[in-house]
Amino acid sequence: MKRSVMWVLMCLMCISFAVAAEPQNDDEPEMIVLMGEVYKINTDLNLVMIDIGREDGVEPLQEFTLVRGKNIVGYMTISTVADKVAAGLIDTSRTWEAVRIGDIGLTRTVRKEAQ
Numbered sequence: 001m002k003r004s005v006m007w008v009l010m011c012l013m014c015i016s017f018a019v020a021a022e023p024q025n026d027d028e029p030e031m032i033v034l035m036g037e038v039y040k041i042n043t044d045l046n047l048v049m050i051d052i053g054r055e056d057g058v059e060p061l062q063e064f065t066l067v068r069g070k071n072i073v074g075y076m077t078i079s080t081v082a083d084k085v086a087a088g089l090i091d092t093s094r095t096w097e098a099v100r101i102g103d104i105g106l107t108r109t110v111r112k113e114a115q
Contacts, residue, residue: 029110034058036086038066038103046090048076050105057109058086064105066095073097076105 036052048066052058062078074095078088090099 031108032057032111034062034064034107034109036064036105038099038101038105039085041099041101043098046092047087048090048099048105049085049087051085052105053084053086054081055083057112059109062107062109063091064088064107066090066099066103066105068097068100068103071097073099073103 034052034057036050036056036058038048039051040049041047050058050064058078058081060078060081064076064078066073066076074097075091076088076099077091078086080087
């Protein structure tokens, strides 16, 4: 496994432990972290595709933080979601480096109850 992916996973574990250590109110929804990898980029349209989708809990208008190693490269907003993939637009006003294939997209969301 790549060192950068391992670092991201370790950070997510730390965040999860910190959140789990906080007293939980039964009225508060459970938060989860979604993580996907950038697998396709269209620089002309500022469009990024990630390898997670509706089945993983991705929804339109979610904002993902794009990271490479220990660095935040920028942000994207999901515009289209399919079952296993999602596409979104890069927020060029908050992107400091060119997004690359293999960058990781992260977001937190409320866990949906199974229906």
